[in-house]
Amino acid sequence: MVSVRFAAIGDSFTEGVGDELPDGRVRGWADIVAQGWADAAGHPIQYANLAIRGRLAWPIVEQQLEPALALRPTHLSFNGGGNDMLRPNADIEHIADAFSRVMRRCDEEGVQLIVLSGANPSGRLPMGRMVQRRGDELSAAVLRRIEKRPGVIRALNWPDAELSRPQYWSDDRLHMNANGHHRVAARVLHALGYEPPEHWWAPAEHPVAGPGGLAYYRDHVGPWIRRRVTRTSSGDGRTAKYAAWSERVPQ
Numbered sequence: 469m470v471s472v473r474f475a476a477i478g479d480s481f482t483e484g485v486g487d488e489l490p491d492g493r494v495r496g497w498a499d500i501v502a503q504g505w506a507d508a509a510g511h512p513i514q515y516a517n518l519a520i521r522g523r524l525a526w527p528i529v530e531q532q533l534e535p536a537l538a539l540r541p542t543h544l545s546f547n548g549g550g551n552d553m554l555r556p557n558a559d560i561e562h563i564a565d566a567f568s569r570v571m572r573r574c575d576e577e578g579v580q581l582i583v584l585s586g587a588n589p590s591g592r593l594p595m596g597r598m599v600q601r602r603g604d605e606l607s608a609a610v611l612r613r614i615e616k617r618p619g620v621i622r623a624l625n626w627p628d629a630e631l632s633r634p635q636y637w638s639d640d641r642l643h644m645n646a647n648g649h650h651r652v653a654a655r656v657l658h659a660l661g662y663e664p665p666e667h668w669w670a671p672a673e674h675p676v677a678g679p680g681g682l683a684y685y686r687d688h689v690g691p692w693i694r695r696r697v698t699r700t701s702s703g704d705g706r707t708a709k710y711a712a713w714s715e716r717v718p719q
Contacts, residue, residue: 472543473513475516475543477546477570479547479548483496483709495646495649497644498517502716503716504653507719513715518708518711521706522701525551529548540577543579544579549564553606560606571617580621582621585624588600622659628655630651631651631652650669653668
């Protein structure tokens with residue numbers, strides 16, 4: 469039996485923002501996958517998560533990729549570009565080149581790459597049309613880079629219309645809630661060759677909608693604009709939640 473060592477790198481999507489536990493810790497799809505993988509395989513797996521919220525695609529690669537590879541994982545997941553798309557003059561091809569770098573390094577180290585696309589939040593965002601267009605362009609650019617690589621595991625969430633519905637999103641409309649993270653986890657586990665629990669695919673409950681109108685702009689859009697003006701990030705001062713291996717055992 470080959471020991472599975474799963475490392476995840478990325479931004480808030482992979483860190484798990486939006487899926488907050490009662491004690492305030494964030495969980496997210498990667499944590500859910502790690503436990504689901506151990507349950508489905510019937511043996512423990514090692515799991516690390518170096519993702520930090522607010523990171524752009526290339527800083528993820530420059531700051532997280534080599535530390536993750538130094539752990540000698542068997543599998544590495546990568547997603548990035550969501551924060552880049554919200555910046556003026558985003559260079560889509562340059563963002564997609566980050567995926568090529570990760571793929572090349574995984575090839576060199578003999579690591580199985582899992583590529584994810586983020587879910588599509590554009591339907592309820594103030595800049596929704598721009599996000600939709602850039603997300604479509606980024607998805608196409610990444611697919612061009614991996615289309616001749618059938619061995620790359622794909623968990624593509626951007627085309628999932630179901631995942632764009634409000635019941636999968638947190639109050640800020642930009643990060644998925646627990647429902648959304650479970651659906652993404654189901655897609656990843658399925659791509660790995662396992663059948664996830666059926667309830668991961670669809671929410672059992674529809675959460676109450678978050679604030680609208682001026683309250684939404686005050687609580688969520690305003691702080692985002694302040695960070696852009698002050699050139700700060702929601703991830704400033706944060707460290708990876710699992711920078712070393714954390715074991716997940718079957719339950």
